Amino acid sequence: MNPRENGHGDGSGARRAALFDVDGTLVDTNYLHAVTWWEAFRQTGHTVPMWRIHHTIGMSSDRLVDHLLGEDRDRSQDDRIRSTHTALYATYFTRLQALEGAADLLRAVADRGRHIVLASSASEDELAAMRAAIGADELTADALSSDDVGTGKPAPDLVERALERAGVPPEDAVFVGDTVWDVKAARKAGVPCVALLSGGVPHEVLADAGAAEIYQSPADLLANLDRSALAH
Incomplete structure (x- = not known):
């Protein structure tokens, strides 16, 4: 049997999992999100x-708006802000690029030997576009989006659902992400987080948040895979 089919490729018999964020971790989208959120705020009168x-970036959309505009704001424009961002970002769907490696x-x-689950704060449509950009459908069938949880990152809900989907306890999983919110969500769920710099967050910020390991990019992690947490 192909080890990709059962997650037991190391011969140990113990199921292990690798949980992956997608935006900024596997696909080069973080700055596109920053631009389209900026325009969505601008169109609704916010600088x-x-x-x-x-x-x-990396927070769920509701938490992102709360963080940037304050929780005591007039919320009457929230739906318009989010829908404007969604529409603007969707114009990039066919041009999204997977990060090298x-x-x-x-x-x-x-x-x-690790079972892969994608755990993204993106919507289902956005996640589908990123999966297409990656081009590894045989490995990304287990994929969770913001539509699968009530509370997004930095809450641990998405990571916990990914653990359930993989069928493993926290100690048998590693989360790979690129933002402080990924690190915090993983740590709250009891899962170590391997962080990448490909989302634009500085090394020291990810380290201070508690990242277990930090690499430049997917290609850099791949080059060092045998000495990373994913090899154990």
Whole structure:
């Protein structure tokens, strides 16, 4: 049997999992999100600096708006802000680019016996577009989006659902992400987080959040896979 089919490729018999964020981790989208959120805020009369928006990428959309506009705001425009961002970002769907080494990393992790689950704060439609960009459908069938949980990152709900989907306890999983919110969500769920710099978050910020390991990109993690947490 192909090890990619059962997650037991190391011969140990113990099921292990690799849980992957997608935006900024496997697909180069974080700055597209920053631009389209900036425009969505602008169209609804809000001036929000793009650097602040970038720092919130990886949060669920409701938490992102709360963080940037404050929880005591007039919420009458919230649906318009989110729908404007959704429409603007959708114009990029056919042009999304996987980060170098993304598909090869997934294949290498699967070959080492880990069951792969995507755990993304993106909507189902956005996640489908990113899966198409990665081009490794045989490895990304187990995929969770923001539509699958009530509360998004940095709450642990999405990571916990991914653990359920994989059928493993936290100690038998590793989460791979690129933002502080990924690290915090994983740690709250009891899962170590391997962080990538490909989303634009500085090394020291990810380290301070509690990332177990930090690599430049999917390609860098792939090159160092045998000495990473994913090899154990």
